[in-house]
Every structure is written in structure tokens, then in C-alpha cells.
Amino acid sequence: MKHLVSIKDLNIDSAISLLASSQELALVNQRQVKKLPTLRGKTVVNLFYENSTRTRISFEIAAKRLSADVINFDASTSSLSKGESLKDTALTLEALGADVIVMRHPMSGAAQRLASSDWIRGSVINAGDGSHEHPTQALLDALTMQQRLDLGSNFKGLKVLIVGDILHSRVARSNIFLLKLLGAEVSVAGPETLVPIEISKLGVTVHHDFDQALADQPNVVMMLRVQAERMSKDLFPSASSYVKFWSLGGHRLAGLGPEVVIMHPGPMNRGFEISAEAADDPRSAVLQQVTNGLAVRMAVLQTTLSGGN
Amino acid sequence: MPIILKNLTLADGSRSDIRIEGDTIVEMGTISGSGIDCDSLIGLPGFVDPHTHLREPGFEASETVLSGSRAAAAGGYTAVCAMANTLPVADTAEIVDAVLDAGAEAGYCQVQPIGAVTNDLAGKQLSEISQMHQSRANVKMFSDDGICVSDPALMQEALAQVKVFGGVIAQHAQDPERTQGAQMNAGALAIELGLTGWPRLAEEDIIARDALLAEQTGARLHICHLTTAGGVEVVRWAKQRGITITAEVTPHHLLLTEELVRSYDPVYKVNPPLRTDADTKALIAGVLDGTIDVLGTDHAPHSAEKKEAEWGHAAFGMLGLETAASILHQVLAGTGSLTWQLFEQLISSRPAALTGLSDHGQLAVGRKANITVFNPHEDLAASTISQSLSSNNPYAGMVFKGRVQHTLYNGIFTVRDQKLQELK
Amino acid sequence: MTDRTVLSELDILRALKRIAHEILEANSGPENLLIVGIPTRGAPLAERISKILKEIEPGHSFESGVLDITLYRDDQDAASRQLGHTSIPVSGVHDKTVVLVDDVLFSGRTIRAALDALTEFGRPRQVKLAVLVDRGHRELPIRPDFVGKNLPTAISEHVAVNLVEIDGVDQVVISE
Numbered sequence: 001m002k003h004l005v006s007i008k009d010l011n012i013d014s015a016i017s018l019l020a021s022s023q024e025l026a027l028v029n030q031r032q033v034k035k036l037p038t039l040r041g042k043t044v045v046n047l048f049y050e051n052s053t054r055t056r057i058s059f060e061i062a063a064k065r066l067s068a069d070v071i072n073f074d075a076s077t078s079s080l081s082k083g084e085s086l087k088d089t090a091l092t093l094e095a096l097g098a099d100v101i102v103m104r105h106p107m108s109g110a111a112q113r114l115a116s117s118d119w120i121r122g123s124v125i126n127a128g129d130g131s132h133e134h135p136t137q138a139l140l141d142a143l144t145m146q147q148r149l150d151l152g153s154n155f156k157g158l159k160v161l162i163v164g165d166i167l168h169s170r171v172a173r174s175n176i177f178l179l180k181l182l183g184a185e186v187s188v189a190g191p192e193t194l195v196p197i198e199i200s201k202l203g204v205t206v207h208h209d210f211d212q213a214l215a216d217q218p219n220v221v222m223m224l225r226v227q228a229e230r231m232s233k234d235l236f237p238s239a240s241s242y243v244k245f246w247s248l249g250g251h252r253l254a255g256l257g258p259e260v261v262i263m264h265p266g267p268m269n270r271g272f273e274i275s276a277e278a279a280d281d282p283r284s285a286v287l288q289q290v291t292n293g294l295a296v297r298m299a300v301l302q303t304t305l306s307g308g309n
Numbered sequence: 310m311p312i313i314l315k316n317l318t319l320a321d322g323s324r325s326d327i328r329i330e331g332d333t334i335v336e337m338g339t340i341s342g343s344g345i346d347c348d349s350l351i352g353l354p355g356f357v358d359p360h361t362h363l364r365e366p367g368f369e370a371s372e373t374v375l376s377g378s379r380a381a382a383a384g385g386y387t388a389v390c391a392m393a394n395t396l397p398v399a400d401t402a403e404i405v406d407a408v409l410d411a412g413a414e415a416g417y418c419q420v421q422p423i424g425a426v427t428n429d430l431a432g433k434q435l436s437e438i439s440q441m442h443q444s445r446a447n448v449k450m451f452s453d454d455g456i457c458v459s460d461p462a463l464m465q466e467a468l469a470q471v472k473v474f475g476g477v478i479a480q481h482a483q484d485p486e487r488t489q490g491a492q493m494n495a496g497a498l499a500i501e502l503g504l505t506g507w508p509r510l511a512e513e514d515i516i517a518r519d520a521l522l523a524e525q526t527g528a529r530l531h532i533c534h535l536t537t538a539g540g541v542e543v544v545r546w547a548k549q550r551g552i553t554i555t556a557e558v559t560p561h562h563l564l565l566t567e568e569l570v571r572s573y574d575p576v577y578k579v580n581p582p583l584r585t586d587a588d589t590k591a592l593i594a595g596v597l598d599g600t601i602d603v604l605g606t607d608h609a610p611h612s613a614e615k616k617e618a619e620w621g622h623a624a625f626g627m628l629g630l631e632t633a634a635s636i637l638h639q640v641l642a643g644t645g646s647l648t649w650q651l652f653e654q655l656i657s658s659r660p661a662a663l664t665g666l667s668d669h670g671q672l673a674v675g676r677k678a679n680i681t682v683f684n685p686h687e688d689l690a691a692s693t694i695s696q697s698l699s700s701n702n703p704y705a706g707m708v709f710k711g712r713v714q715h716t717l718y719n720g721i722f723t724v725r726d727q728k729l730q731e732l733k
Numbered sequence: 734m735t736d737r738t739v740l741s742e743l744d745i746l747r748a749l750k751r752i753a754h755e756i757l758e759a760n761s762g763p764e765n766l767l768i769v770g771i772p773t774r775g776a777p778l779a780e781r782i783s784k785i786l787k788e789i790e791p792g793h794s795f796e797s798g799v800l801d802i803t804l805y806r807d808d809q810d811a812a813s814r815q816l817g818h819t820s821i822p823v824s825g826v827h828d829k830t831v832v833l834v835d836d837v838l839f840s841g842r843t844i845r846a847a848l849d850a851l852t853e854f855g856r857p858r859q860v861k862l863a864v865l866v867d868r869g870h871r872e873l874p875i876r877p878d879f880v881g882k883n884l885p886t887a888i889s890e891h892v893a894v895n896l897v898e899i900d901g902v903d904q905v906v907i908s909e
């Protein structure tokens with residue numbers, strides 16, 4: 001696997017294999033000595049066109065644990081990239097010897113564009129492109145589900161509910177693609193403007209009522225972050241009605257079974273899409289997701305950089 | 310020295326030779342003496358493109374009148390209509406005359422300027438429509454193409470103005486409100502790819518509105534680049550109602566679908582967007598039943614840096630002139646209902662009538678020798694096209710049935726034996 | 734392509750028994766031994782050796798482990814590998830005699846990586862190496878302490894160790 005730009009780059013075998021590698025690395029991360037020599041001499045560039053300190057740090061620690069040299073190129077503020085095209089930035093990074101470019105970009109398809117161009121020889125890892133995909137997030141979510149629910153490689157019968165702005169969420173898309181690939185059942189819930197009915201063509205069940213969606217007894221409830229910048233647009237309900245209809249807390253939290261896993265890709269808007277109570281509930285896997293993010297990103301780096309590319 | 314084309318098959322199936330003296334066809338039928346053998350080749354009036362972007366003035370890195378006319382000639386065209394979205398915009402008599410002169414200077418085909426409907430394409434006030442009509446360029450077709458004339462009052466006024474001299478408004482049907490930030494056809498694939506969708510309704514209801522405005526004013530309305538099954542139905546309805554409406558389709562909307570967007574390769578980014586397989590089928594049906602009148606290339610060259618970018622940053626548009634005839638031939642042949650008469654109507658006689666180019670669109674003694682000889686037996690590898698300054702060719706890797714053998718513009722070979730000629 | 738079976742099921746059993754005896758002999762007894770297999774086929778071999786040791790010294794429990802070396806290889810570019818599982822007993826490696834077990838000893842690079850990987854778990858008193866087959870062609874100054882069979886090979890030949898646990902059959906095959 002040279003690049004990871006989309007969950008569609010994976011088949012069931014490579015997905016299970018990546019999850020297995022991630023699980024091993026999660027164990028390695030619990031050891032005293034956390035540095036591995038695997039990527040000695042390799043250069044990983046974090047090319048971020050959007051601010052995301054969390055994701056950037058996660059990739060940075062992952063690369064450093066594997067002994068890679070890491071360069072952070074914050075293209076959203078860097079004067080180096082002002083007005084420069086993606087092509088020229090890529091050519092520059094290639095000339096500097098980047099072995100992997102980890103890219104976060106506000107436009108859908110940017111990672112694929114870079115990966116399929118002849119501007120670079122190295123690998124591309126998509127750290128989020130527009131509303132399209134965020135594949136490492138989906139992998140770390142799947143790893144968390146495996147661990148919490150003791151799934152092994154069998155996701156059949158697992159029911160996952162994703163709640164919020166599905167239309168604009170790359171986390172939702174990557175999760176839908178991966179979970180469907182692994183054999184899980186996925187349903188989505190949110191207001192009609194943010195969960196258009198055509199989403200059902202992705203192979204998911206669509207709900208426009210959170211309580212009805214919960215009545216199906218999902219094993220996992222994944223809450224998506226509300227993007228504040230979208231709140232101004234008329235497709236979004238008012239803040240108070242969003243909390244009333246789409247927040248996880250109160251009676252909805254109380255109604256969840258003891259084995260249900262609550263997930264959130266972070267950063268959370270406490271008291272908004274998720275109540276503080278739900279975020280801190282023992283059923284919440286939020287911090288485990290963060291920890292697993294590291295293992296998954298190490299596995300992805302190791303996999304893209306090995307294999308005679 | 311006269312040129313004699315021997316043994317041509319004409320669109321009606323008859324056989325004929327053609328003798329050309331100077332810039333004129335002087336004899337047809339069986340002509341004694343030797344000439345250029347055209348046995349099993351199709352003799353057609355020179356092709357006419359009602360919809361070309363030549364990019365000059367203003368964007369000469371992408372295309373010039375000269376390079377664009379060379380591409381046109383290579384594609385069998387003897388006349389092209391140059392859209393107004395240049396810099397400055399072709400919204401005055403001076404600018405349209407300058408484009409006309411640049412076309413004459415290049416000499417590869419007639420370059421007929423299209424005038425802007427509104428000043429600077431801003432959609433606020435009408436341009437100098439009658440002055441452009443009265444200029445040397447004698448503009449009869451007006452369009453803000455690239456942008457929709459979305460204000461209905463303005464559109465109605467524009468139709469009323471061109472009605473006076475029998476002109477036509479060519480509308481780029483796209484409701485700007487509902488296509489803000491739109492990147493591709495709206496639907497399940499746009500959702501899957503995380504790209505903002507371009508609703509088909511935002512095209513269709515503009516067509517319906519303008520058809521009613523055309524009916525009201527009695528003026529001629531032309532709809533540029535139809536892309537949806539619904540749009541074909543609206544035009545069909547309007548024609549049945551007796552409205553003076555014509556419709557155009559591009560080669561790419563006949564052939565390509567939104568599935569190509571999966572690659573996120575901006576070479577497939579075009580306005581209006583590629584639609585679905587069902588839409589291409591409806592467009593082809595519209596071509597066959599006469600709902601769609603003409604083929605327009607919407608040849609839209611862009612320099613490399615405008616396409617070597619993220620999908621969202623890249624410019625809309627694709628090359629079309631050099632491949633259009635071959636694609637039309639392949640598409641019509643694919644339906645099993647190819648007739649050379651329909652082919653000729655779509656690519657020559659109807660666009661000539663639409664745009665008022667009276668020296669084109671008909672093969673007859675006494676008329677200007679604007680002739681394209683088409684070879685249906687040889688293939689065109691799309692990757693070999695080379696005349697445009699730009700390379701945003703979406704067909705690379707594809708091979709089409711049929712290609713242009715010779716093009717004669719005003720009695721001069723611009724293409725001979727499939728080779729573009731260097732004119733002095 | 735000609736296949737030549739060089740060790741049968743019985744040959745393998747004998748070789749492992751002999752290795753087990755030699756380990757005990759070299760260690761002057763069963764104390765402080767940790768048998769660690771290198772995946773893929775070193776792991777079941779290490780388990781088998783532990784079992785034989787138990788048969789020889791029934792009163793004693795022998796610890797074994799698995800050490801994946803993927804992350805320590807010096808040829809990351811060469812092939813894409815899924816990480817294997819690593820499990821070292823909770824008592825660790827400190828002050829123990831660790832016997833690394835692998836199926837075939839060839840260039841020595843795997844063992845070099847294993848020595849690195851082992852370091853992360855502590856400081857063994859000594860590390861020994863047991864292999865079922867030593868086929869020669871070393872690229873590093875590494876030598877085995879216990880060998881099932883020395884098998885001179887041409888560099889172009891391929892040595893395949895098949896084990897029941899993974900391949901359904903016990904045999905060692907050389908192919909060209």
C-alpha cells in the first residue's frame with residue numbers, strides 16, 4: 001500500500017491486517033521504551049492546509065516513535081506557501097526528500113490529486129480532505145470498537161449509529177466506507193438538511209429522529225462534532241433546537257445499554273452535541289480513540305513506507 | 310489552379326465531384342479530369358461551431374485566436390463563434406471587431422464574435438447590443454456564457470432587443486443561487502465524494518423560464534450545452550408549443566459521465582457538469598428526434614496551472630474542437646441511426662443558420678468553398694490532438710471512429726490528408 | 734523447478750529433541766531459561782522446544798515467548814509486512830538466558846533485528862540462538878548455538894520450512 005487517501009484503497013484483508021498491526025502497536029505503546037527504529041532515515045512531512053493541532057500532533061508522535069524525521073509544514077499560515085500552488089509546494093517537498101506527505105486539506109479530493117500526480121515520488125496519507133474522507137480516523141474508530149466489544153476481525157452484526165452533520169463530515173464518510181467493508185451495519189441520524197436521503201445510497205439506514213435511531217439498539221453511538229462555522233447557514237437548526245433533538249445526554253444517555261460504546265472524533269463541544277455527562281461516562285471511549293489514533297497512524301506510516309515502493 | 314475533389318459521397322448519399330476555383334464552388338456532379346480522390350469519403354459543408362472560447366483578448370496563455378482557429382481547422386471547422394468572456398469582455402463594437410480582424414488575420418476559419426448580453430458579464434445592464442450588431446462583425450448572437458443571465462427582467466429586455474434584427478440570445482442556463490460553490494452533478498456520487506452538488510433543476514427551470522420569455526417576446530432563444538434529461542424535455546415541450554428555441558449539446562455531455570469525477574482529476578471539471586448515464590441517453594435521444602439542434606464544442610482551453618490543482622481550485626472547461634466531429638460520429642454510429650444528413654445538420658447547416666453564417670452550412674455551386682471531407686474509416690487517437698495551446702483534453706487514451714481528412718476554408722486547404730496546413 | 738525434501742517429520746522431531754538436550758546441557762540445567770520464537774515459524778518451533786524441555790524435566794515449567802521483529806528490520810523498503818504479535822512473559826527477560834528460535838538462518842539480518850527488539854524488554858544474562866536449518870550465506874557476524882541441520886545451499890535455492898501448526902505438514906523442502 002503506497003498511499004492511504006481513501007478507505008477505498010483498502011480491501012477487507014488489508015483493512016483487517018492494518019487493524020491487527022495497529023493493535024500490536026497499541027501494545028508496543030504501552031511498553032517502557034517507546035521508540036522503534038523502523039523508519040530511521042525517513043522524512044515525514046505534515047502538510048496542513050487546515051489547522052488541526054490534534055491530528056497533526058498525533059501523526060507527529062507516531063512518526064517520531066518510529067524514528068522518522070518529522071517536518072511540520074503549516075500551509076494555512078506559512079509565508080512559504082502564500083499563493084503557492086499545491087503542485088509547487090509538492091515539488092518543493094519532493095526536492096527536500098519527503099518520503100511521506102501527510103496532508104490535511106479543506107478541499108475534497110486534494111489527497112487523491114496529490115497521490116495520483118507525478119509531482120512526488122513519496123507516499124501520501126490523507127489526514128482529512130474537505131468533506132470527503134479521514135481514513136485514519138475511521139481505522140482508529142474501528143480499532144476502538146474491536147477493543148471495547150472484543151470483536152476480533154468479525155464486525156458482522158455490529159450496529160453503529162453516526163449522529164450529526166453527515167453531509168459535510170469526512171469522519172462519517174470514512175467510517176461508513178470502512179464499517180461497511182468490515183461487514184457492520186451502519187445507520188446515520190441528523191436533521192434532513194444535514195442528512196439528505198440520498199445518503200442511503202452509501203448503504204446506510206437514514207434516521208431523522210435520534211430517539212427512533214436509538215430504539216434500534218446500536219452497539220456504538222458515534223457523535224459528530226458540530227462545525228461552528230456551519231451554524232450561520234440556514235441548513236442548520238438553531239443551537240437550542242440542535243441540543244434538544246440531536247445531543248447525546250439526559251434521557252438518551254440514561255436509555256443506553258451498559259455495553260454501548262459512545263464515541264466522538266474530537267474535539268468535543270461539551271454541552272452541545274454531547275453532554276459533559278456522556279463525555280465522561282464509563283461507556284465513552286473518547287480517550288481510547290485518541291490513544292488508538294497513535295497506534296493506527298504508526299501502522300499506516302509503517303505500511304505505506306514498507307513494501308518496495 | 311482549380312481544385313477538383315473526386316468521387317465524394319455527399320450527405321444525401323449521392324456521389325459527386327466538386328470543382329473549386331478561387332474561393333468558390335464552381336461545379337458539382339461528374340467532372341472530367343483528374344483530381345484528389347475522395348472515394349469512400351464523405352463530402353460535407355464545412356463545420357460550424359456555435360460555441361467556442363478562444364480566450365483572446367486577455368488569456369493568451371490558454372489560447373489565441375490563431376491557435377484556436379488552427380484547432381478548429383484541424384477539427385474540420387470552417388467557422389467558429391467566439392464567446393464573449395474574454396478580458397476585456399466582448400461587450401462593445403470595438404472589441405468584437407478586433408476579434409473579427411484577428412480571425413481574418415489568422416486565416417484558418419471564419420471567426421464570428423459573439424457579443425456579451427450584459428456589460429462586463431455582470432448581469433446588471435445590457436451591453437451595446439445594437440452597436441455590436443451594426444459593427445463590421447455584424448453580431449447576431451449574444452451570450453454571457455460562463456455566466457447565466459439570471460435576472461428575468463434583463464433577459465426579457467435582451468430578447469426584445471435582439472428581436473428587432475432577428476438576433477438570438479444564447480443562454481448559459483444555471484441559476485447562480487442554487488449552484489454556489491457547485492463542483493459536480495448533484496446526487497449520490499457528489500455526496501460520496503464530498504463535493505458540492507449542482508442540481509439539475511438549477512439548469513432546467515432557467516430553460517423553462519427563458520422559453521416562456523422567448524414566447525412572450527417572440528424572440529429567438531438558444532440554449533447552450535443542454536446536460537439533463539429534464540432539460541431535453543423542457544426544450545421538447547417548448548418546441549411543441551411553437552416557441553422559437555434551439556438547443557445545443559456538447560460532445561463531452563454526449564459521451565462522458567460524472568463517474569469520471571471519482572478520479573478528482575480536474576480535466577473532468579466542466580461547467581455545466583458531467584451528468585449521469587441516463588442523461589447522456591436522453592441527450593442522444595434528443596439529438597435523434599430533433600429536440601437538440603446543434604453540436605457546440607464549448608471548447609474551453611485552460612493553461613496547465615489552472616488544471617494542475619486541487620479539484621476545488623481548478624478551472625471549469627475542456628478542449629473540444631479537434632475531437633468533436635469524431636465523437637459525434639462515434640456517438641451517432643453507436644445508436645445505429647447514423648445518417649450523414651443528421652450529422653451534417655448537427656455540425657454544419659443548423660449551426661450556420663443559427664448564427665447567421667451564410668457562407669457556411671451548404672454545398673452548392675456558386676457558394677463559398679467551405680468544405681470538410683470526413684473519413685469514417687480511420688480512427689482518431691484523442692491523445693494526438695495538438696493545435697490548442699492548452700492540454701486539458703479529457704479524452705486522452707480514447708480512440709474515436711472517424712476523422713477529418715480535408716478541410717477547405719474559402720477554397721484553401723487548411724487540412725489536407727489529415728495534416729494541418731501552414732498558411733503564409 | 735525441482736523440490737527436494739531434506740527433512741521429514743521424523744527428522745524435525747529428532748532435531749528439536751537434540752536441540753532441547755543441548756540447551757539444557759549448555760545451561761547446566763533448567764533454571765532461568767526463556768525460549769523466544771521469531772514469527773512466523775520460529776514461534777511454533779519455540780513452543781515445541783519448550784514442550785520437549787518439559788518432557789525432559791517434568792518437574793519444571795519452562796517459559797516461552799514470541800518476538801516480532803518487523804519494526805526492527807533494516808529492509809523496510811523491501812516488503813510490506815503485517816506486524817506479528819509479540820508476547821514476552823511478565824517476568825521479563827532480565828538476567829535470563831534467552832534462546833531465540835527461528836526456522837532458517839540465512840543472512841543473519843533477522844537475528845540482528847531480533848537482538849534489537851529484545852533489548853527493549855531489558856537485559857538478558859545471555860542470548861543464544863537455535864535454528865532448525867542453517868543454510869549459510871551469512872551477511873553479518875552471527876552464528877547459531879544450536880542447529881537442527883546444517884544445509885549447504887546455493888544462493889539461488891529456496892529453503893521452505895513447513896510446520897503442522899501453519900502449513901499442515903512437517904517438512905523442510907529445497908527448491909530451485
Ligand SMILES: [Zn+2]
Nearest residue numbers: 454455481533
Ligand atoms: Zn456555458
